[in-house]
Amino acid sequence: MEKKKAAVVDQSMLLCCKVFISESRNRAALDAIERAARRDPESVIVNKFEDRAYNRVTYTVVSYLVLDCTGNAVCSPLQQTVVAMAEAAYNAISLESHSGTHPRLGVVDDIMFHPLARASLNHAAWLAKAVARDIGTKFQVPSLLYGAAHEEGRMADAIRRELGYFKPNFNESQWAGGLNQESLALKPDEGPDQVDPGKGVVVIGATPWVDSFNIPVITTDLVAVRGIARRVSGRGGGLASVQAVALAHGESVVEVACYLLDPNTVGGPRVQLEVQRLAEEEGLDVSSGYYTVLSQDNIIQRYLRLFPLSATK
Template identity: 50%
Template sequence: MLRPPALACCKLYISEARNSGALRAIEHAAAALRPLAVLVNTFADDAYNRVGYTLVSPLAGGAASPPLRCAAFRVVAAAIEAVDLDAHAGAHPRLGVVDHIAFHPLASARLEDVTALARAVAADIGDRLQGPLPFIPPRREFTGTAVPTYLYGAAHRDGRTLASIRRQLGYFTPTSPGGEQWHGAPDSLLPVAPDAGPRTSSASNGVVVVGATPWVDNYNVPLATADVSVARRIARAVSERGGGLACVQAMGLAHGDGATEVACNLLHPDAVGADQVQERVSRLAAGLGVGVGQGYFTDFSREKVVELYLQAAQAA
C-alpha cells in the first residue's frame, strides 16, 4: 500500500437523482481526470432528488490548477448544462443545481491547503463559468451563465459557517404548501451579496455554496412516522442549536412515502459520533412513541476514502 500523500477531498452535492441521462453526463465529467482525480463514492437519494459525489486528488504543491480544481469544475459545468433547477422538486432543501461543494484535507494535508482550492473553484464558478477555461483540457466554451457563489468555513474571510449563509439565503424554508418539499428556484434577487458571480441568480441554476472545513460525517436516522413536525422536533432537540449534542446539526425531513428521518452533519465526528446521535434520536423518539431505524452514513469514513484513492492510484 502506498504511503498516503497530502490529499484533498471534494464533495459535490447536485440537485438531481432521478434523471438518468443527466446523472450519466455528470458522472462522466466526474471520472474524466482519473487517475489524477478519483471518484471514490456516489450516493444518490431518490426521495431527496439529490446526489453526492466524492472526489479525491493529491495536492499539487504550488500548482495553479491542481487536478481537483479541474475535476470539480467539470462536474459543475456538466450539472449546470444537464439540470434545470426551476423544474426540480425534492424533500431536501437546496439553493442551486450544484447546491454545495465542500473541500476537506485528508492524510497529511492541512486545512489551509484546501482553502485556496475552495476559493479558486468558487471563482471559477462565479466569474468564469460562461467562458473558456484554459486549465481544462481540451479547451472548451461552456454555454451556461456565471453562477452566484458563496464561501464558508476557512474559505470565507470571516469564517462564516455553512448553516449561517444557508439561513440567510432561506435554505431551510420549504416552498411547498405542505412544508415538506422544495420546488423550483429561490428568488432571483439575492438577500446577501455573493463572494463571486452576479448579484442575481437564474431560475435554472440558483446559487452555489463552496467551503473548506475539517472532515464532516453525514449520518441520517430513519423514523417510523410520516409526521414531519415530529421529525423536526426530534432534530431540533438533537442539534447543538437546539441545546442537544455539541457540533451536531440536524434537520427533520420527509423521506419517501410514510417516512421521515433526522439528517445530521457531524462537524467533529471524533468528538461526537454516529453512536451518540443514534442513541439520542432513539431516546427522544421513544418518548414520543415513534419507532427508529438504524442510521446510515451517506459517504465512507475519511480513512476508507483515503484507502479507496490509494487503491485506484496503485491500479493506474
C-alpha cells in the first residue's frame, strides 16, 4: 500500500464521490454509515450536509486513484468505502418508512463521482461502473448509470423523469414509502429488474464538477415557485446548464433547489439574481442562497489536511 500512496502523490490523482442518502433524522443510521466510511482511513469524508426537512444527507468522500503503467485505473479505496456505506445504509434504513419533502428513488439515492486534480472523467466513470456492479450484485439493488459512466451519456434527470422522481407520491409536497413499481420502466445497468421496496433503486454516475445551490423563497405557494424553478432552468428556457426544482422546506419556505452543471459559466450568484428577478414578478421575497457542498479547491485542501500522507510530496 505504501507504493500506492506514493503513486497518488506523484500523479495528483484524486476522485470525489457525493453519496446522497435518504435519511437525516435517524441518528443511529447515520452513525452506522459513518463508521462504515471510517473503516479505511485512506478515504476521507470531507463534508457532510444534513437536511431534516428533506430527510436527506449528502456525504462528500475523497480518496486517491492508482493507475497501471498505461494510465488505466486499477483501484481506489473509494470503491470499498462507498460500497461499505451503501451496505450500512441498506441495513439501517427502509424506504418504506421514509418520508420527506425531497424526491428520492432509493435509500442510497444517488452516487455521483467527479475527477479532482489530475484525474480524468474516464477515471471517474471507471469507478462509477465498478461501484454499480458491486451494489447491483451484492445488495440486489437495481443500479442505473448516467453521465460518462453510461455508454450513451444519459443524464440523471432523464432517468428520474422516467421513474416518476419529480412527482410527490404522498401529498402536494411530500414523498413517502417505497417505489410504487415492482418492475422498472428502465432496464438497470446492473442488478435485478425487480425492486425491493425497502431499498429502491440507485443512480450512479460520473460527471464534471456539479455545484448544488438552494435558494429559499419565503412563501407557501409551491405552484408559484415551481413556475420560477421551471423558468430559471435550462430545460424551461432559462439559464443554460442549470437544473432546478421547487421543494417545500419547512412551514414557510419553498426552495429553488439547483444543480449547476457548469458552475464556472453559470454559478450561484447568477442563479440568485435570476430567481430574485422572477420572484419579484410574483411579489415574493427571496433569501440568500447556499451551497450544499464545498468547492473543488476546498475539498482538495480539506482532504490534504485530513490525510496528511498525501501532502508529503
